[in-house]
Amino acid sequence: MGGTGEQSQNYSTNPADYKLLEEVGYGATATVYRAIYLPFNQVVAIKCLDLDRCNINLDDLRREAQTMSLIDHPNVVKAYCSFAVERNLWVVMPFMDEGSCLHLMKIAYTDGFEEDAIGSILKETLKALQYLHHHGHIHRDVKAGNILLHSNGAVKLADFGVAACLFDAGDRQRCRNTFVGTPCWMAPEVLQPGTGYNSKADIWSFGITALELAHGHAPFSKYPPMKVLLMTIQNAPPGLDYDRDKKFSKSFKEMVAMCLVKDQTKRPSAEKLMKHSFFKHVKPPELSVKKLFADLPPLWNRVKALQLKDAAQLAVKKMPSAEEEAISQSQYHRGVSAWNFDIDDLKAQASLVTDDDDITGTREDVNDFVTNYKAGAVDSQSGTGNMISDKASLNKITSRVGAIDIKQTEQSEYLNRKEKILESDIQEHGLPKNIIWKRNGSIREATTSTLEKDIGMSKIKKGQSVKTRQTQSGPLLPVTVLSHSKSERGRTLERLFDEMKRVPVIVDKPDGFLAWPRWLKLWQTPKDMAHLRRALGKPPLEI
Numbered sequence: 001m002g003g004t005g006e007q008s009q010n011y012s013t014n015p016a017d018y019k020l021l022e023e024v025g026y027g028a029t030a031t032v033y034r035a036i037y038l039p040f041n042q043v044v045a046i047k048c049l050d051l052d053r054c055n056i057n058l059d060d061l062r063r064e065a066q067t068m069s070l071i072d073h074p075n076v077v078k079a080y081c082s083f084a085v086e087r088n089l090w091v092v093m094p095f096m097d098e099g100s101c102l103h104l105m106k107i108a109y110t111d112g113f114e115e116d117a118i119g120s121i122l123k124e125t126l127k128a129l130q131y132l133h134h135h136g137h138i139h140r141d142v143k144a145g146n147i148l149l150h151s152n153g154a155v156k157l158a159d160f161g162v163a164a165c166l167f168d169a170g171d172r173q174r175c176r177n178t179f180v181g182t183p184c185w186m187a188p189e190v191l192q193p194g195t196g197y198n199s200k201a202d203i204w205s206f207g208i209t210a211l212e213l214a215h216g217h218a219p220f221s222k223y224p225p226m227k228v229l230l231m232t233i234q235n236a237p238p239g240l241d242y243d244r245d246k247k248f249s250k251s252f253k254e255m256v257a258m259c260l261v262k263d264q265t266k267r268p269s270a271e272k273l274m275k276h277s278f279f280k281h282v283k284p285p286e287l288s289v290k291k292l293f294a295d296l297p298p299l300w301n302r303v304k305a306l307q308l309k310d311a312a313q314l315a316v317k318k319m320p321s322a323e324e325e326a327i328s329q330s331q332y333h334r335g336v337s338a339w340n341f342d343i344d345d346l347k348a349q350a351s352l353v354t355d356d357d358d359i360t361g362t363r364e365d366v367n368d369f370v371t372n373y374k375a376g377a378v379d380s381q382s383g384t385g386n387m388i389s390d391k392a393s394l395n396k397i398t399s400r401v402g403a404i405d406i407k408q409t410e411q412s413e414y415l416n417r418k419e420k421i422l423e424s425d426i427q428e429h430g431l432p433k434n435i436i437w438k439r440n441g442s443i444r445e446a447t448t449s450t451l452e453k454d455i456g457m458s459k460i461k462k463g464q465s466v467k468t469r470q471t472q473s474g475p476l477l478p479v480t481v482l483s484h485s486k487s488e489r490g491r492t493l494e495r496l497f498d499e500m501k502r503v504p505v506i507v508d509k510p511d512g513f514l515a516w517p518r519w520l521k522l523w524q525t526p527k528d529m530a531h532l533r534r535a536l537g538k539p540p541l542e543i
């Protein structure tokens with residue numbers, strides 16, 4: 001099933017022929033926009049790769065994008081064309097109007113999909129792998145975040161070619177100890193230097209993706225990457241559990257187990273896997289996949305809602321002294337591909353991590369917080385939004401964004417280069433008026449007005465931006481602060497306030513104000529206010 005408005009015409013490489021509309025996704029190196037190709041008045045997606053962040057030769061990138069444009073299969077997202085725009089590479093693709101499976105799970109299916117939908121999604125993805133492997137390609141980044149969906153039921157595997165190119169140029173093949181990939185989804189042989197890998201690595205990732213779709217997250221996802229690496233190499237492969245996963249069929253469990261065999265030579269090829277009985281009775285995606293989107297708001301509103309949720313995660317995450325760890329965690333839980341790591345270094349770090357380590361709280365914490373917040377369960381009465389207007393103290397602040405240290409004075413410039421959520425955006429596109437948040441089978445409604453009011457958008461002046469990029473997902477939210485004992489809570493708050501000094505959430509560029517959304521009201525008692533005062537070194541100003 002193609003059905004995504006793909007046309008065989010030539011697309012121009014003149015940026016003026018494209019009108020960028022909403023942001024519909026972002027990854028490690030790219031931001032994806034819905035756009036109109038003006039000569040055809042056709043909706044397309046444009047992936048804007050930031051070449052400064054890619055560290056890659058433009059010619060290599062172009063060549064790879066050209067390869068991508070030669071790909072022709074209904075289950076693989078093809079590139080219509082690509083061209084450089086200043087320090088970006090634009091890749092023009094068909095617009096998959098329901099976004100990725102990952103986004104969909106995050107917004108409405110946090111515990112994963114039902115088996116009939118999973119079967120259809122996996123079967124279509126496997127067709128894509130069959131095609132790619134047959135043509136001698138390895139995808140290397142199969143995961144729910146790269147499986148795109150269309151409202152007509154079409155399922156396509158994305159991120160082939162350009163991603164591979166980007167990372168190959170980072171010496172993936174040549175450098176023995178350095179790999180790039182998404183650790184949770186990576187096969188043991190990919191993680192072990194010198195082993196060598198082939199298309200069977202995609203079959204492992206396919207098996208992990210099956211578990212991701214079944215549970216709403218990949219196995220080991222609560223652990224830091226270095227631990228995942230060791231667990232993948234040393235532990236028994238993950239799988240569907242007899243007890244926990246009772247709702248899934250025997251044939252589904254068997255199929256997943258076949259993919260997740262550590263010895264790559266014993267894993268089936270895509271072609272052989274397609275013959276497994278699990279795929280024989282799969283429903284057509286128009287029946288099982290299409291129904292997943294019923295009642296959901298448009299993709300761009302969902303993306304915006306997720307960004308706000310992520311901003312919350314960033315702002316209140318607890319990471320007492322391990323900023324880098326938490327930022328890494330954030331990227332890791334987002335499932336981004338740009339994970340550069342050194343095996344020896346990671347092994348050294350991994351030895352310091354115990355099974356009981358819970359560095360960042362849990363995914364459930366985050367979801368519970370968001371759900372409760374929307375339902376009004378989080379106290380939003382006590383405390384008010386606070387703003388620090390003391391420039392001298394601000395100048396001391398260094399915010400850590402991704403792997404880059406940015407001094408306060410450089411922040412405006414940095415933020416200018418980032419995508420922003422502006423008040424005008426919120427007003428223009430609106431947050432989803434009636435998101436149906438399905439959780440544990442229950443349905444809740446969140447209204448724009450509540451969310452906007454509590455976020456204090458009315459207080460945010462035009463030009464202020466919310467930094468969200470680094471926090472697509474991940475259990476970084478210390479919402480347990482609300483249920484902790486007093487002393488635990490105090491300690492968590494202290495760390496939180498300490499963190500707040502370093503991580504500005506909203507920056508008012510003209511005045512150099514630092515603030516955070518007023519709905520992050522975790523200081524609930526006079527004692528908490530005292531903590532805040534101490535952490536800031538001065539009484540917080542109310543806004």
Ligand SMILES: Nc1ncnc2c1ncn2[C@@H]1O[C@H](COP(=O)(O)OP(=O)(O)OP(=O)(O)O)[C@@H](O)[C@H]1O
Nearest residue numbers: 025026027028029030032045095096100145336337
């Ligand atoms: N053609 C498309 N139509 C609609 N949404 C898209 C399209 N391509 C990508 N997206 C959205 O944008 C997100 C990021 O895109 P993509 O994965 O290509 O970026 P990336 O930088 O390569 O990310 P990563 O490295 O994390 O995989 C996707 O997860 C998906 O939600």
